[in-house]
Amino acid sequence: MRLLVALLPRSRRDWGRALLAETAHADKSLRWILGGVRLVGWSWFDWMIGGNLMKTVVATLSTVNVAMGLFLMGLFVFTVDNASVVLALAVGLIIQGGYTLWYMWGAGKQSWATRVLLVGQTLALLVGAGGFLISTLNNVAPRGGDPEYGPIVVGAAIATQAAATLYFYAVRREATGSKASVGI
Numbered sequence: 762m763r764l765l766v767a768l769l770p771r772s773r774r775d776w777g778r779a780l781l782a783e784t785a786h787a788d789k790s791l792r793w794i795l796g797g798v799r800l801v802g803w804s805w806f807d808w809m810i811g812g813n814l815m816k817t818v819v820a821t822l823s824t825v826n827v828a829m830g831l832f833l834m835g836l837f838v839f840t841v842d843n844a845s846v847v848l849a850l851a852v853g854l855i856i857q858g859g860y861t862l863w864y865m866w867g868a869g870k871q872s873w874a875t876r877v878l879l880v881g882q883t884l885a886l887l888v889g890a891g892g893f894l895i896s897t898l899n900n901v902a903p904r905g906g907d908p909e910y911g912p913i914v915v916g917a918a919i920a921t922q923a924a925a926t927l928y929f930y931a932v933r934r935e936a937t938g939s940k941a942s943v944g945i
Contacts, residue, residue: 765797815929820865822922823858829918830854850915857885857919861926879930882923889919 766777780797833851837844864878893916900908 815925815932816865819922819925819929820862822918822925823861823865826854826858826918826922827862829915830856830858833915850912853885853888854915854919857881857922861922879927882926882930885919886923886927889916889921889923892916893920 763781766774766781769777830851830853833847833854837847837851860878860881864874868874893913896909896912896916900910900913903909
């Protein structure tokens with residue numbers, strides 16, 4: 762159990778030491794030990810997902826989406842088969858990733874910016890998940906026998922960044938106890 766207390770985040774180590782002192786005479790049953798392991802595991806999970814690690818994940822996903830959008834934009838410009846859906850996906854990826862990065866860097870401190878982020882990411886989650894699902898179903902029996910994986914990847918990228926951003930915003934808002942958070 763001392764090892765589990767040592768693994769707790771610093772803010773909870775005093776609590777862990779106090780718990781060890783209180784339970785020095787407690788029954789060392791398997792259920793009690795599993796409860797302690799669960800508490801330590803949840804503390805670490807909560808700290809990692811609600812903290813800087815998740816912010817890094819959201820920033821990375823946003824950067825990847827901007828890069829993917831720029832790549833698709835180049836594909837649209839330099840290829841003969843200029844499908845308008847490629848341009849729409851490129852612009853959507855650039856806007857989604859760029860706005861999220863802009864917001865995370867503290868530029869979006871106004872309440873309207875938060876609303877735009879939440880509405881945009883919610884719509885992106887629906888569009889990305891829908892695109893992923895439709896593309897996957899189309900690849901079950903592809904036309905001409907040639908499955909297309911690009912739309913699946915783009916749909917997954919859009920939906921993943923949106924879900925991560927919304928989750929991080931909700932966790933950060935809950936952790937700060939604010940009702941109108943003004944930045945991630």
